[in-house]
Amino acid sequence: MPIQWFPGHMNSARRKAADTLANIDVVIEVLDARLPEASSNPMIRDLREFRQRPCLRVLNKADLADPEATAQWLAYYDAQPGVKAVALSCKVPGEANKVPGLCQNLAPHRNDGTKPLRMMVMGIPNVGKSTLVNALMNRRVAKVGDEPAVTKSQQTLELGNGRTLVDTPGMMWPRIDYDSDGYMLAASHAIGTNAVIESEVAAFLAELLRQRYPAELAARYKFASLDGMDGPAIVEAVGRKRGCLVKGGGLDLDKAALVLLTDYRSGAIGRISLETPETRAAMRAAHAEAAAARAAAAAAAAEERGDAAS
Known part of the structure:
Protein backbone atom coordinates (compact mmCIF):
# COMPACT_ATOMS: atom_id res chain seq x y z
CA MET A 1 0.00 0.00 0.00
CA PRO A 2 1.53 3.39 -0.98
CA ILE A 3 2.34 5.59 2.02
CA GLN A 4 1.38 9.28 2.03
CA TRP A 5 1.50 11.70 4.97
CA PHE A 6 0.99 15.47 4.81
CA PRO A 7 -0.62 16.91 7.97
CA GLY A 8 -2.36 20.25 7.50
CA HIS A 9 0.09 22.30 9.59
CA MET A 10 2.87 21.46 7.13
CA ASN A 11 1.24 23.48 4.36
CA SER A 12 1.28 26.61 6.50
CA ALA A 13 4.87 25.79 7.53
CA ARG A 14 5.85 25.71 3.86
CA ARG A 15 4.31 29.13 3.20
CA LYS A 16 6.07 30.62 6.23
CA ALA A 17 9.39 29.08 5.18
CA ALA A 18 9.03 30.48 1.66
CA ASP A 19 8.55 33.99 3.06
CA THR A 20 11.46 33.72 5.50
CA LEU A 21 13.82 32.30 2.89
CA ALA A 22 13.95 35.69 1.15
CA ASN A 23 16.13 36.92 4.04
CA ILE A 24 18.31 33.81 4.45
CA ASP A 25 21.87 33.28 3.20
CA VAL A 26 22.30 29.51 3.58
CA VAL A 27 19.84 26.65 3.90
CA ILE A 28 20.89 23.85 6.25
CA GLU A 29 18.96 20.79 5.11
CA VAL A 30 19.11 18.00 7.66
CA LEU A 31 18.85 14.52 6.15
CA ASP A 32 18.84 11.01 7.58
CA ALA A 33 22.24 9.57 6.62
CA ARG A 34 20.68 6.14 6.19
CA LEU A 35 18.39 7.37 3.37
CA PRO A 36 19.60 10.80 2.25
CA GLU A 37 17.64 11.18 -0.98
CA ALA A 38 14.47 9.55 0.30
CA SER A 39 14.59 11.96 3.26
CA SER A 40 15.22 15.04 1.08
CA ARG A 51 15.77 32.05 -4.16
CA GLN A 52 19.15 30.83 -5.46
CA ARG A 53 20.37 29.97 -1.98
CA PRO A 54 23.29 27.60 -1.34
CA CYS A 55 22.69 24.53 0.78
CA LEU A 56 24.61 22.65 3.43
CA ARG A 57 23.28 19.11 3.53
CA VAL A 58 23.80 17.61 6.97
CA LEU A 59 23.70 13.82 6.88
CA ASN A 60 22.66 13.32 10.48
CA LYS A 61 22.63 9.99 12.34
CA ALA A 62 25.81 9.07 10.48
CA ASP A 63 26.72 6.83 13.43
CA LEU A 64 23.79 4.59 12.42
CA ALA A 65 24.57 4.52 8.69
CA ASP A 66 26.92 2.36 6.63
CA PRO A 67 30.18 4.39 6.38
CA GLU A 68 30.86 3.29 2.79
CA ALA A 69 27.42 4.37 1.66
CA THR A 70 27.78 7.69 3.50
CA ALA A 71 31.09 8.39 1.74
CA GLN A 72 29.36 7.82 -1.60
CA TRP A 73 26.58 10.23 -0.69
CA LEU A 74 29.03 12.94 0.40
CA ALA A 75 30.79 12.73 -2.96
CA TYR A 76 27.43 12.74 -4.74
CA TYR A 77 26.24 15.93 -3.03
CA ASP A 78 29.59 17.74 -3.12
CA ALA A 79 29.54 17.40 -6.92
CA GLN A 80 26.34 19.47 -7.10
CA PRO A 81 26.61 23.25 -7.64
CA GLY A 82 25.92 25.37 -4.58
CA VAL A 83 25.84 22.34 -2.29
CA LYS A 84 28.20 21.11 0.42
CA ALA A 85 27.59 17.97 2.47
CA VAL A 86 28.79 16.86 5.88
CA ALA A 87 28.11 13.66 7.82
CA LEU A 88 27.78 13.80 11.59
CA SER A 89 25.76 12.76 14.60
CA CYS A 90 24.19 15.74 16.32
CA LYS A 91 24.08 13.76 19.57
CA VAL A 92 27.89 13.52 19.70
CA PRO A 93 29.27 16.52 21.63
CA GLY A 94 31.09 18.99 19.43
CA GLU A 95 30.21 17.50 16.04
CA ALA A 96 27.62 20.17 15.26
CA ASN A 97 30.17 22.94 15.81
CA LYS A 98 31.54 22.53 12.29
CA VAL A 99 28.20 23.53 10.74
CA PRO A 100 28.42 27.37 11.02
CA GLY A 101 31.89 27.42 9.48
CA LEU A 102 30.76 25.33 6.54
CA CYS A 103 27.81 27.66 6.06
CA GLN A 104 30.18 30.64 6.16
CA ASN A 105 32.16 29.11 3.30
CA LEU A 106 28.96 28.90 1.26
CA ALA A 107 28.23 32.60 1.83
CA PRO A 108 31.58 34.41 1.45
CA HIS A 109 29.78 37.75 1.04
CA ARG A 110 28.81 37.43 4.72
CA ASN A 111 32.36 36.88 5.91
CA ASP A 112 33.47 40.47 6.56
CA GLY A 113 31.97 40.81 10.03
CA THR A 114 29.67 43.68 9.08
CA LYS A 115 26.59 41.68 8.13
CA PRO A 116 25.13 38.68 9.99
CA LEU A 117 25.27 35.20 8.51
CA ARG A 118 21.65 34.09 8.34
CA MET A 119 21.04 30.33 8.32
CA MET A 120 17.83 28.34 8.13
CA VAL A 121 17.46 24.76 9.33
CA MET A 122 15.03 22.72 7.23
CA GLY A 123 14.16 19.07 6.74
CA ILE A 124 11.50 16.42 7.10
CA PRO A 125 10.23 15.31 10.53
CA ASN A 126 12.38 13.32 12.93
CA VAL A 127 15.75 13.67 11.18
CA GLY A 128 17.30 15.60 14.07
CA LYS A 129 16.76 19.27 13.24
CA SER A 130 15.92 20.20 16.82
CA THR A 131 18.87 18.20 18.13
CA LEU A 132 21.15 20.12 15.76
CA VAL A 133 19.69 23.47 16.84
CA ASN A 134 20.11 22.63 20.54
CA ALA A 135 23.70 21.53 19.93
CA LEU A 136 24.51 24.77 18.11
CA MET A 137 22.92 26.85 20.86
CA ASN A 138 24.52 24.79 23.65
CA ARG A 139 21.19 24.67 25.42
CA ARG A 140 17.71 23.27 24.92
CA VAL A 141 15.77 25.76 22.82
CA ALA A 142 13.90 23.32 20.57
CA LYS A 143 11.66 20.50 21.70
CA VAL A 144 13.08 17.06 20.91
CA GLY A 145 11.10 13.84 20.70
CA ASP A 146 11.43 10.41 19.11
CA GLU A 147 8.37 10.94 16.96
CA PRO A 148 7.61 12.89 13.79
CA ALA A 149 6.38 16.52 13.73
CA VAL A 150 7.37 17.61 17.24
CA THR A 151 8.29 21.16 16.16
CA LYS A 152 5.18 23.06 15.04
CA SER A 153 6.35 26.67 14.68
CA GLN A 154 9.29 28.68 13.34
CA GLN A 155 11.72 30.50 15.64
CA THR A 156 14.74 32.78 15.10
CA LEU A 157 17.77 32.37 17.35
CA GLU A 158 20.98 34.36 17.86
CA LEU A 159 24.09 32.20 17.68
CA GLY A 160 26.48 35.05 18.43
CA ASN A 161 29.42 36.27 16.35
CA GLY A 162 27.01 37.87 13.91
CA ARG A 163 25.15 34.66 13.12
CA THR A 164 21.41 33.99 13.25
CA LEU A 165 19.61 30.68 12.95
CA VAL A 166 16.00 30.05 11.95
CA ASP A 167 14.55 26.73 13.13
CA THR A 168 11.59 25.46 11.09
CA PRO A 169 9.03 22.69 11.59
CA GLY A 170 9.58 19.40 9.84
CA MET A 171 7.93 19.38 6.43
CA MET A 172 6.84 16.49 4.28
CA TRP A 173 5.62 17.00 0.73
CA PRO A 174 2.08 16.34 -0.60
CA ARG A 175 2.84 13.25 -2.66
CA ILE A 176 5.65 10.69 -2.30
CA ASP A 177 6.41 9.61 -5.86
CA TYR A 178 8.18 6.33 -5.11
CA ASP A 179 6.54 3.68 -2.94
CA SER A 180 9.93 2.50 -1.67
CA ASP A 181 10.64 6.01 -0.37
CA GLY A 182 7.47 5.90 1.69
CA TYR A 183 8.48 2.59 3.21
CA MET A 184 12.04 3.75 3.93
CA LEU A 185 10.72 6.90 5.58
CA ALA A 186 8.24 4.91 7.65
CA ALA A 187 10.91 2.40 8.68
CA SER A 188 13.08 5.29 9.85
CA HIS A 189 10.19 6.84 11.83
CA ALA A 190 9.83 9.99 9.72
CA ILE A 191 6.13 9.35 9.09
CA GLY A 192 3.38 9.26 11.69
CA THR A 193 2.35 5.76 12.72
CA ASN A 194 -1.29 6.56 11.94
CA ALA A 195 -0.37 6.63 8.23
CA VAL A 196 1.33 3.22 8.04
CA ILE A 197 0.77 -0.47 8.63
CA GLU A 198 3.84 -1.40 10.62
CA SER A 199 3.80 -5.06 9.65
CA GLU A 200 4.05 -4.06 5.97
CA VAL A 201 6.84 -1.58 6.71
CA ALA A 202 8.73 -4.21 8.68
CA ALA A 203 8.33 -6.75 5.87
CA PHE A 204 9.77 -4.21 3.40
CA LEU A 205 12.68 -3.49 5.74
CA ALA A 206 13.33 -7.19 6.35
CA GLU A 207 13.50 -7.90 2.62
CA LEU A 208 15.90 -5.02 2.07
CA LEU A 209 18.10 -6.21 4.93
CA ARG A 210 18.01 -9.76 3.55
CA GLN A 211 19.32 -8.51 0.22
CA ARG A 212 21.95 -6.00 1.44
CA TYR A 213 22.87 -6.87 5.03
CA PRO A 214 22.18 -10.59 5.43
CA ALA A 215 25.10 -11.22 7.80
CA GLU A 216 24.04 -8.46 10.20
CA LEU A 217 20.42 -9.61 10.10
CA ALA A 218 21.31 -13.25 10.75
CA ALA A 219 23.70 -12.32 13.56
CA ARG A 220 21.20 -10.09 15.35
CA TYR A 221 18.48 -12.75 15.50
CA LYS A 222 20.73 -15.82 15.50
CA PHE A 223 19.31 -17.21 12.26
CA ALA A 224 21.27 -20.23 11.05
CA SER A 225 20.32 -19.33 7.47
CA LEU A 226 18.09 -16.94 5.54
CA ASP A 227 17.56 -19.43 2.71
CA GLY A 228 13.95 -19.62 1.59
CA MET A 229 12.91 -16.62 3.68
CA ASP A 230 11.36 -13.45 2.30
CA GLY A 231 10.49 -10.23 4.15
CA PRO A 232 7.25 -11.39 5.79
CA ALA A 233 8.80 -14.73 6.78
CA ILE A 234 11.71 -12.92 8.42
CA VAL A 235 9.36 -10.73 10.46
CA GLU A 236 7.53 -13.84 11.64
CA ALA A 237 10.82 -15.52 12.51
CA VAL A 238 11.93 -12.46 14.48
CA GLY A 239 8.63 -12.62 16.38
CA ARG A 240 9.15 -16.26 17.29
CA LYS A 241 12.75 -15.61 18.35
CA ARG A 242 11.63 -12.74 20.57
CA GLY A 243 8.56 -14.47 22.00
CA CYS A 244 6.02 -12.13 20.42
CA LEU A 245 3.01 -14.30 21.11
CA VAL A 246 -0.65 -13.75 21.88
CA LYS A 247 -2.79 -15.79 24.23
CA GLY A 248 -3.02 -19.29 22.88
CA GLY A 249 0.46 -19.27 21.38
CA GLY A 250 -0.24 -17.45 18.13
CA LEU A 251 2.20 -14.92 16.70
CA ASP A 252 1.70 -11.22 17.50
CA LEU A 253 2.74 -9.83 14.11
CA ASP A 254 2.46 -6.18 15.17
CA LYS A 255 4.80 -6.73 18.11
CA ALA A 256 7.22 -8.66 15.92
CA ALA A 257 7.23 -5.81 13.41
CA LEU A 258 7.96 -3.31 16.16
CA VAL A 259 10.90 -5.39 17.39
CA LEU A 260 12.54 -5.32 13.96
CA LEU A 261 11.80 -1.63 13.37
CA THR A 262 13.08 -0.63 16.80
CA ASP A 263 16.28 -2.63 16.35
CA TYR A 264 16.91 -0.93 12.99
CA ARG A 265 16.16 2.55 14.30
CA SER A 266 18.42 2.15 17.33
CA GLY A 267 21.31 0.64 15.36
CA ALA A 268 21.06 -2.69 17.17
CA ILE A 269 21.22 -4.59 13.85
CA GLY A 270 24.31 -2.66 12.77
CA ARG A 271 25.22 0.36 10.69
CA ILE A 272 22.65 0.20 7.92
CA SER A 273 22.02 2.41 4.88
CA LEU A 274 18.78 1.82 3.02
CA GLU A 275 20.00 3.41 -0.21
CA THR A 276 23.15 4.44 -2.07
CA PRO A 277 23.50 6.68 -5.13
CA GLU A 278 23.71 3.52 -7.23
CA THR A 279 20.60 1.84 -5.82
CA ARG A 280 18.77 5.17 -6.05
CA ALA A 281 19.58 5.48 -9.74
CA ALA A 282 18.53 1.88 -10.38
CA MET A 283 15.23 2.41 -8.55
CA ARG A 284 14.43 5.54 -10.55
CA ALA A 285 15.31 3.82 -13.82
CA ALA A 286 13.07 0.87 -12.98
CA HIS A 287 10.26 3.26 -12.03
CA ALA A 288 10.61 5.15 -15.33
CA GLU A 289 10.66 1.89 -17.29
CA ALA A 290 7.53 0.66 -15.57
CA ALA A 291 5.77 3.99 -16.20
CA GLY A 306 -10.62 2.92 -31.60
CA ASP A 307 -10.21 0.19 -34.18
CA ALA A 308 -13.07 -1.76 -32.66
CA ALA A 309 -15.32 1.29 -32.72
CA SER A 310 -14.59 1.95 -36.39
Whole structure:
Protein backbone atom coordinates (compact mmCIF):
# COMPACT_ATOMS: atom_id res chain seq x y z
CA MET A 1 0.00 0.00 0.00
CA PRO A 2 1.53 3.39 -0.98
CA ILE A 3 2.34 5.59 2.02
CA GLN A 4 1.38 9.28 2.03
CA TRP A 5 1.50 11.70 4.97
CA PHE A 6 0.99 15.47 4.81
CA PRO A 7 -0.62 16.91 7.97
CA GLY A 8 -2.36 20.25 7.50
CA HIS A 9 0.09 22.30 9.59
CA MET A 10 2.87 21.46 7.13
CA ASN A 11 1.24 23.48 4.36
CA SER A 12 1.28 26.61 6.50
CA ALA A 13 4.87 25.79 7.53
CA ARG A 14 5.85 25.71 3.86
CA ARG A 15 4.31 29.13 3.20
CA LYS A 16 6.07 30.62 6.23
CA ALA A 17 9.39 29.08 5.18
CA ALA A 18 9.03 30.48 1.66
CA ASP A 19 8.55 33.99 3.06
CA THR A 20 11.46 33.72 5.50
CA LEU A 21 13.82 32.30 2.89
CA ALA A 22 13.95 35.69 1.15
CA ASN A 23 16.13 36.92 4.04
CA ILE A 24 18.31 33.81 4.45
CA ASP A 25 21.87 33.28 3.20
CA VAL A 26 22.30 29.51 3.58
CA VAL A 27 19.84 26.65 3.90
CA ILE A 28 20.89 23.85 6.25
CA GLU A 29 18.96 20.79 5.11
CA VAL A 30 19.11 18.00 7.66
CA LEU A 31 18.85 14.52 6.15
CA ASP A 32 18.84 11.01 7.58
CA ALA A 33 22.24 9.57 6.62
CA ARG A 34 20.68 6.14 6.19
CA LEU A 35 18.39 7.37 3.37
CA PRO A 36 19.60 10.80 2.25
CA GLU A 37 17.64 11.18 -0.98
CA ALA A 38 14.47 9.55 0.30
CA SER A 39 14.59 11.96 3.26
CA SER A 40 15.22 15.04 1.08
CA ASN A 41 12.05 17.08 0.63
CA PRO A 42 11.72 18.25 -3.01
CA MET A 43 9.77 21.30 -1.80
CA ILE A 44 12.86 22.47 0.10
CA ARG A 45 14.98 22.11 -3.02
CA ASP A 46 12.44 24.06 -5.07
CA LEU A 47 12.21 26.85 -2.46
CA ARG A 48 15.95 27.36 -2.13
CA GLU A 49 16.59 27.11 -5.88
CA PHE A 50 13.91 29.71 -6.53
CA ARG A 51 15.77 32.05 -4.16
CA GLN A 52 19.15 30.83 -5.46
CA ARG A 53 20.37 29.97 -1.98
CA PRO A 54 23.29 27.60 -1.34
CA CYS A 55 22.69 24.53 0.78
CA LEU A 56 24.61 22.65 3.43
CA ARG A 57 23.28 19.11 3.53
CA VAL A 58 23.80 17.61 6.97
CA LEU A 59 23.70 13.82 6.88
CA ASN A 60 22.66 13.32 10.48
CA LYS A 61 22.63 9.99 12.34
CA ALA A 62 25.81 9.07 10.48
CA ASP A 63 26.72 6.83 13.43
CA LEU A 64 23.79 4.59 12.42
CA ALA A 65 24.57 4.52 8.69
CA ASP A 66 26.92 2.36 6.63
CA PRO A 67 30.18 4.39 6.38
CA GLU A 68 30.86 3.29 2.79
CA ALA A 69 27.42 4.37 1.66
CA THR A 70 27.78 7.69 3.50
CA ALA A 71 31.09 8.39 1.74
CA GLN A 72 29.36 7.82 -1.60
CA TRP A 73 26.58 10.23 -0.69
CA LEU A 74 29.03 12.94 0.40
CA ALA A 75 30.79 12.73 -2.96
CA TYR A 76 27.43 12.74 -4.74
CA TYR A 77 26.24 15.93 -3.03
CA ASP A 78 29.59 17.74 -3.12
CA ALA A 79 29.54 17.40 -6.92
CA GLN A 80 26.34 19.47 -7.10
CA PRO A 81 26.61 23.25 -7.64
CA GLY A 82 25.92 25.37 -4.58
CA VAL A 83 25.84 22.34 -2.29
CA LYS A 84 28.20 21.11 0.42
CA ALA A 85 27.59 17.97 2.47
CA VAL A 86 28.79 16.86 5.88
CA ALA A 87 28.11 13.66 7.82
CA LEU A 88 27.78 13.80 11.59
CA SER A 89 25.76 12.76 14.60
CA CYS A 90 24.19 15.74 16.32
CA LYS A 91 24.08 13.76 19.57
CA VAL A 92 27.89 13.52 19.70
CA PRO A 93 29.27 16.52 21.63
CA GLY A 94 31.09 18.99 19.43
CA GLU A 95 30.21 17.50 16.04
CA ALA A 96 27.62 20.17 15.26
CA ASN A 97 30.17 22.94 15.81
CA LYS A 98 31.54 22.53 12.29
CA VAL A 99 28.20 23.53 10.74
CA PRO A 100 28.42 27.37 11.02
CA GLY A 101 31.89 27.42 9.48
CA LEU A 102 30.76 25.33 6.54
CA CYS A 103 27.81 27.66 6.06
CA GLN A 104 30.18 30.64 6.16
CA ASN A 105 32.16 29.11 3.30
CA LEU A 106 28.96 28.90 1.26
CA ALA A 107 28.23 32.60 1.83
CA PRO A 108 31.58 34.41 1.45
CA HIS A 109 29.78 37.75 1.04
CA ARG A 110 28.81 37.43 4.72
CA ASN A 111 32.36 36.88 5.91
CA ASP A 112 33.47 40.47 6.56
CA GLY A 113 31.97 40.81 10.03
CA THR A 114 29.67 43.68 9.08
CA LYS A 115 26.59 41.68 8.13
CA PRO A 116 25.13 38.68 9.99
CA LEU A 117 25.27 35.20 8.51
CA ARG A 118 21.65 34.09 8.34
CA MET A 119 21.04 30.33 8.32
CA MET A 120 17.83 28.34 8.13
CA VAL A 121 17.46 24.76 9.33
CA MET A 122 15.03 22.72 7.23
CA GLY A 123 14.16 19.07 6.74
CA ILE A 124 11.50 16.42 7.10
CA PRO A 125 10.23 15.31 10.53
CA ASN A 126 12.38 13.32 12.93
CA VAL A 127 15.75 13.67 11.18
CA GLY A 128 17.30 15.60 14.07
CA LYS A 129 16.76 19.27 13.24
CA SER A 130 15.92 20.20 16.82
CA THR A 131 18.87 18.20 18.13
CA LEU A 132 21.15 20.12 15.76
CA VAL A 133 19.69 23.47 16.84
CA ASN A 134 20.11 22.63 20.54
CA ALA A 135 23.70 21.53 19.93
CA LEU A 136 24.51 24.77 18.11
CA MET A 137 22.92 26.85 20.86
CA ASN A 138 24.52 24.79 23.65
CA ARG A 139 21.19 24.67 25.42
CA ARG A 140 17.71 23.27 24.92
CA VAL A 141 15.77 25.76 22.82
CA ALA A 142 13.90 23.32 20.57
CA LYS A 143 11.66 20.50 21.70
CA VAL A 144 13.08 17.06 20.91
CA GLY A 145 11.10 13.84 20.70
CA ASP A 146 11.43 10.41 19.11
CA GLU A 147 8.37 10.94 16.96
CA PRO A 148 7.61 12.89 13.79
CA ALA A 149 6.38 16.52 13.73
CA VAL A 150 7.37 17.61 17.24
CA THR A 151 8.29 21.16 16.16
CA LYS A 152 5.18 23.06 15.04
CA SER A 153 6.35 26.67 14.68
CA GLN A 154 9.29 28.68 13.34
CA GLN A 155 11.72 30.50 15.64
CA THR A 156 14.74 32.78 15.10
CA LEU A 157 17.77 32.37 17.35
CA GLU A 158 20.98 34.36 17.86
CA LEU A 159 24.09 32.20 17.68
CA GLY A 160 26.48 35.05 18.43
CA ASN A 161 29.42 36.27 16.35
CA GLY A 162 27.01 37.87 13.91
CA ARG A 163 25.15 34.66 13.12
CA THR A 164 21.41 33.99 13.25
CA LEU A 165 19.61 30.68 12.95
CA VAL A 166 16.00 30.05 11.95
CA ASP A 167 14.55 26.73 13.13
CA THR A 168 11.59 25.46 11.09
CA PRO A 169 9.03 22.69 11.59
CA GLY A 170 9.58 19.40 9.84
CA MET A 171 7.93 19.38 6.43
CA MET A 172 6.84 16.49 4.28
CA TRP A 173 5.62 17.00 0.73
CA PRO A 174 2.08 16.34 -0.60
CA ARG A 175 2.84 13.25 -2.66
CA ILE A 176 5.65 10.69 -2.30
CA ASP A 177 6.41 9.61 -5.86
CA TYR A 178 8.18 6.33 -5.11
CA ASP A 179 6.54 3.68 -2.94
CA SER A 180 9.93 2.50 -1.67
CA ASP A 181 10.64 6.01 -0.37
CA GLY A 182 7.47 5.90 1.69
CA TYR A 183 8.48 2.59 3.21
CA MET A 184 12.04 3.75 3.93
CA LEU A 185 10.72 6.90 5.58
CA ALA A 186 8.24 4.91 7.65
CA ALA A 187 10.91 2.40 8.68
CA SER A 188 13.08 5.29 9.85
CA HIS A 189 10.19 6.84 11.83
CA ALA A 190 9.83 9.99 9.72
CA ILE A 191 6.13 9.35 9.09
CA GLY A 192 3.38 9.26 11.69
CA THR A 193 2.35 5.76 12.72
CA ASN A 194 -1.29 6.56 11.94
CA ALA A 195 -0.37 6.63 8.23
CA VAL A 196 1.33 3.22 8.04
CA ILE A 197 0.77 -0.47 8.63
CA GLU A 198 3.84 -1.40 10.62
CA SER A 199 3.80 -5.06 9.65
CA GLU A 200 4.05 -4.06 5.97
CA VAL A 201 6.84 -1.58 6.71
CA ALA A 202 8.73 -4.21 8.68
CA ALA A 203 8.33 -6.75 5.87
CA PHE A 204 9.77 -4.21 3.40
CA LEU A 205 12.68 -3.49 5.74
CA ALA A 206 13.33 -7.19 6.35
CA GLU A 207 13.50 -7.90 2.62
CA LEU A 208 15.90 -5.02 2.07
CA LEU A 209 18.10 -6.21 4.93
CA ARG A 210 18.01 -9.76 3.55
CA GLN A 211 19.32 -8.51 0.22
CA ARG A 212 21.95 -6.00 1.44
CA TYR A 213 22.87 -6.87 5.03
CA PRO A 214 22.18 -10.59 5.43
CA ALA A 215 25.10 -11.22 7.80
CA GLU A 216 24.04 -8.46 10.20
CA LEU A 217 20.42 -9.61 10.10
CA ALA A 218 21.31 -13.25 10.75
CA ALA A 219 23.70 -12.32 13.56
CA ARG A 220 21.20 -10.09 15.35
CA TYR A 221 18.48 -12.75 15.50
CA LYS A 222 20.73 -15.82 15.50
CA PHE A 223 19.31 -17.21 12.26
CA ALA A 224 21.27 -20.23 11.05
CA SER A 225 20.32 -19.33 7.47
CA LEU A 226 18.09 -16.94 5.54
CA ASP A 227 17.56 -19.43 2.71
CA GLY A 228 13.95 -19.62 1.59
CA MET A 229 12.91 -16.62 3.68
CA ASP A 230 11.36 -13.45 2.30
CA GLY A 231 10.49 -10.23 4.15
CA PRO A 232 7.25 -11.39 5.79
CA ALA A 233 8.80 -14.73 6.78
CA ILE A 234 11.71 -12.92 8.42
CA VAL A 235 9.36 -10.73 10.46
CA GLU A 236 7.53 -13.84 11.64
CA ALA A 237 10.82 -15.52 12.51
CA VAL A 238 11.93 -12.46 14.48
CA GLY A 239 8.63 -12.62 16.38
CA ARG A 240 9.15 -16.26 17.29
CA LYS A 241 12.75 -15.61 18.35
CA ARG A 242 11.63 -12.74 20.57
CA GLY A 243 8.56 -14.47 22.00
CA CYS A 244 6.02 -12.13 20.42
CA LEU A 245 3.01 -14.30 21.11
CA VAL A 246 -0.65 -13.75 21.88
CA LYS A 247 -2.79 -15.79 24.23
CA GLY A 248 -3.02 -19.29 22.88
CA GLY A 249 0.46 -19.27 21.38
CA GLY A 250 -0.24 -17.45 18.13
CA LEU A 251 2.20 -14.92 16.70
CA ASP A 252 1.70 -11.22 17.50
CA LEU A 253 2.74 -9.83 14.11
CA ASP A 254 2.46 -6.18 15.17
CA LYS A 255 4.80 -6.73 18.11
CA ALA A 256 7.22 -8.66 15.92
CA ALA A 257 7.23 -5.81 13.41
CA LEU A 258 7.96 -3.31 16.16
CA VAL A 259 10.90 -5.39 17.39
CA LEU A 260 12.54 -5.32 13.96
CA LEU A 261 11.80 -1.63 13.37
CA THR A 262 13.08 -0.63 16.80
CA ASP A 263 16.28 -2.63 16.35
CA TYR A 264 16.91 -0.93 12.99
CA ARG A 265 16.16 2.55 14.30
CA SER A 266 18.42 2.15 17.33
CA GLY A 267 21.31 0.64 15.36
CA ALA A 268 21.06 -2.69 17.17
CA ILE A 269 21.22 -4.59 13.85
CA GLY A 270 24.31 -2.66 12.77
CA ARG A 271 25.22 0.36 10.69
CA ILE A 272 22.65 0.20 7.92
CA SER A 273 22.02 2.41 4.88
CA LEU A 274 18.78 1.82 3.02
CA GLU A 275 20.00 3.41 -0.21
CA THR A 276 23.15 4.44 -2.07
CA PRO A 277 23.50 6.68 -5.13
CA GLU A 278 23.71 3.52 -7.23
CA THR A 279 20.60 1.84 -5.82
CA ARG A 280 18.77 5.17 -6.05
CA ALA A 281 19.58 5.48 -9.74
CA ALA A 282 18.53 1.88 -10.38
CA MET A 283 15.23 2.41 -8.55
CA ARG A 284 14.43 5.54 -10.55
CA ALA A 285 15.31 3.82 -13.82
CA ALA A 286 13.07 0.87 -12.98
CA HIS A 287 10.26 3.26 -12.03
CA ALA A 288 10.61 5.15 -15.33
CA GLU A 289 10.66 1.89 -17.29
CA ALA A 290 7.53 0.66 -15.57
CA ALA A 291 5.77 3.99 -16.20
CA ALA A 292 6.72 3.85 -19.88
CA ALA A 293 5.40 0.29 -20.13
CA ARG A 294 2.10 1.33 -18.55
CA ALA A 295 1.80 4.27 -20.91
CA ALA A 296 2.50 2.06 -23.92
CA ALA A 297 -0.08 -0.48 -22.76
CA ALA A 298 -2.67 2.26 -22.27
CA ALA A 299 -1.95 3.69 -25.72
CA ALA A 300 -2.27 0.25 -27.29
CA ALA A 301 -5.56 -0.37 -25.49
CA ALA A 302 -6.90 3.00 -26.64
CA GLU A 303 -5.89 2.26 -30.21
CA GLU A 304 -7.55 -1.15 -30.04
CA ARG A 305 -10.75 0.42 -28.74
CA GLY A 306 -10.62 2.92 -31.60
CA ASP A 307 -10.21 0.19 -34.18
CA ALA A 308 -13.07 -1.76 -32.66
CA ALA A 309 -15.32 1.29 -32.72
CA SER A 310 -14.59 1.95 -36.39
